[in-house]
Amino acid sequence: MDFLTLCRTPALAVQVTIQPVDRLKVDAAILFSDILVLPEAMGMELVFMEGRGGPRFPHPLRSRSDIEKLTVPDPSSSLSYVLDALRMTRRELNGRVPLIGFAGAPWTLAAYMLEGRGTADFRHAKRMLYENPLDLHILLDKISRSTALYLRAAVEAGAQVIQLFDTWGGILGRDEFHEFSLRYIRQIIEALEDLAVPVIVYCRDAGRSLEDLAESGAHGVGLDWRVDLAAARLKVGAAVALQGNLDPLLLLARPERIDRAVQKLLLEFGPAAGHIFNLGHGILPDTPVENAAACVEAVRKHSAAIRRQPTPRWT
Amino acid sequence: MDFLTLCRTPALAVQVTIQPVDRLKVDAAILFSDILVLPEAMGMELVFMEGRGGPRFPHPLRSRSDIEKLTVPDPSSSLSYVLDALRMTRRELNGRVPLIGFAGAPWTLAAYMLEGRGTADFRHAKRMLYENPLDLHILLDKISRSTALYLRAAVEAGAQVIQLFDTWGGILGRDEFHEFSLRYIRQIIEALEDLAVPVIVYCRDAGRSLEDLAESGAHGVGLDWRVDLAAARLKVGAAVALQGNLDPLLLLARPERIDRAVQKLLLEFGPAAGHIFNLGHGILPDTPVENAAACVEAVRKHSAAIRRQPTPRWT
Numbered sequence: 001m002d003f004l005t006l007c008r009t010p011a012l013a014v015q016v017t018i019q020p021v022d023r024l025k026v027d028a029a030i031l032f033s034d035i036l037v038l039p040e041a042m043g044m045e046l047v048f049m050e051g052r053g054g055p056r057f058p059h060p061l062r063s064r065s066d067i068e069k070l071t072v073p074d075p076s077s078s079l080s081y082v083l084d085a086l087r088m089t090r091r092e093l094n095g096r097v098p099l100i101g102f103a104g105a106p107w108t109l110a111a112y113m114l115e116g117r118g119t120a121d122f123r124h125a126k127r128m129l130y131e132n133p134l135d136l137h138i139l140l141d142k143i144s145r146s147t148a149l150y151l152r153a154a155v156e157a158g159a160q161v162i163q164l165f166d167t168w169g170g171i172l173g174r175d176e177f178h179e180f181s182l183r184y185i186r187q188i189i190e191a192l193e194d195l196a197v198p199v200i201v202y203c204r205d206a207g208r209s210l211e212d213l214a215e216s217g218a219h220g221v222g223l224d225w226r227v228d229l230a231a232a233r234l235k236v237g238a239a240v241a242l243q244g245n246l247d248p249l250l251l252l253a254r255p256e257r258i259d260r261a262v263q264k265l266l267l268e269f270g271p272a273a274g275h276i277f278n279l280g281h282g283i284l285p286d287t288p289v290e291n292a293a294a295c296v297e298a299v300r301k302h303s304a305a306i307r308r309q310p311t312p313r314w315t
Numbered sequence: 316m317d318f319l320t321l322c323r324t325p326a327l328a329v330q331v332t333i334q335p336v337d338r339l340k341v342d343a344a345i346l347f348s349d350i351l352v353l354p355e356a357m358g359m360e361l362v363f364m365e366g367r368g369g370p371r372f373p374h375p376l377r378s379r380s381d382i383e384k385l386t387v388p389d390p391s392s393s394l395s396y397v398l399d400a401l402r403m404t405r406r407e408l409n410g411r412v413p414l415i416g417f418a419g420a421p422w423t424l425a426a427y428m429l430e431g432r433g434t435a436d437f438r439h440a441k442r443m444l445y446e447n448p449l450d451l452h453i454l455l456d457k458i459s460r461s462t463a464l465y466l467r468a469a470v471e472a473g474a475q476v477i478q479l480f481d482t483w484g485g486i487l488g489r490d491e492f493h494e495f496s497l498r499y500i501r502q503i504i505e506a507l508e509d510l511a512v513p514v515i516v517y518c519r520d521a522g523r524s525l526e527d528l529a530e531s532g533a534h535g536v537g538l539d540w541r542v543d544l545a546a547a548r549l550k551v552g553a554a555v556a557l558q559g560n561l562d563p564l565l566l567l568a569r570p571e572r573i574d575r576a577v578q579k580l581l582l583e584f585g586p587a588a589g590h591i592f593n594l595g596h597g598i599l600p601d602t603p604v605e606n607a608a609a610c611v612e613a614v615r616k617h618s619a620a621i622r623r624q625p626t627p628r629w630t
Binding site for chain 2: 123126127131170171172173174205207208225226228247248249250252253254257261284
């Protein structure tokens, strides 16, 4: 049973989605899926080769005509398996915890679609950005419109929170990040405004563009493990919730070490509201389940202790 | 003729070092070498496999006893080929341009020594950091002492400027960056103080720790392509020179595009002194020579034009 088959089989995706709720007692469920199912629905072949990293596109986009062939898909047909999984999960959860749906940010999806897979320097994507920016804008706009439709359908199918993942925004210079990434993240958030559903934007390297992300219309900003939480809070004020940001590699350490790291992170943020504990990037596939459980337990223990402390008078 | 043979054969290393001065008319020569020759001199086997990325260590460090076996080498014997290349280059340059010597920053070298090569998450290096920080400190101290001796010998052999490259400082959280990277960079700079030679520290992701790097004792800070030059100058004041920071991938674009990008970058920095133009990371091996030449030419043309502008009265 490969990764994509799990994604495409609602009954299985539901099980994988609910396992962490049952076994780890986390406070929310995030749909088991992949950001690359949307480009597949737009017309790209997506394959998964065992032991060769994640899913990839064997025929990456190389020209304007490749981009023009892509469609803005109707999610109710080409992504019905995702919507079914959301509906079934929502029913199965039965109100225990909220359900999160997600999509890749347009720049991150475009980078994979132009490159085929994650690469060291994303040279094809950047080459289009530097040499044919108009082609890239056409692609990004198409992805953004597809994403907005997809996420609207996801919310209608039961997603109660939306996350956008911009894994590769951080490889861009500041001006390029604004023009090719942030602009389209805003476009999607605006398109979903009437649904009144919270949107969390995760951007690896968010440290550099924290204020901009906080003003993007997002309700929460996800931080990678390198951002200092207290400094981030000072920077953005109370405008958005902050989510993050334990180094995923800490979950390969001993449970006592995990406990200490979680405590340090929570103490740094302090007793104020507006923090959603999370890892600072995706969980590693070889993380021992008992370490993930130790992490959740540490969060419960230490955040309860921190919140029990009397609030200083001057606040 | 493989890469390491070029590094190890002074007569050839000299030729490769001087080529950019002759062909591109750059303002300084940087010795053709590799940061991993120092760990090799400390006792690690270093190999180069054609078409499989850069040089690597087939037997990475895995334990305290592996670390204890490493020596602090006498550069005049185990790194004599580098010192010979420096001496010969200095003679060959005959005062035309200054000669730069370099080393990897201790954390970056340790990361490679623990991992064997560049990896996606540097899990072995981070595991030691999180689980056995004392072992890592022992390693970092040994690397720092070796580096200080090596760079002192390099200066005595003819290097007129020293660069330290911390390619992987950016994967660390802020506290870890201070404890495991910056501290040892400072240690090396202090050890070289009496030589009165300028030291430039490059750190990918320097944007996050610019002020700290500016106070490290370095005379210049090298910036990656994602840092806004004008904002960086405002942050650090006139304390250090700033070096950088064109995206190396721009050198794969058309010469006209390179010209525009160079002009934008120089205009952003403005007419003030204290900017050393450079790429924001290592040049890509497949960069066309004529594009590199177009870049150098664009720097000369636009910086001359910018400096010809009258300085505003209020400065």
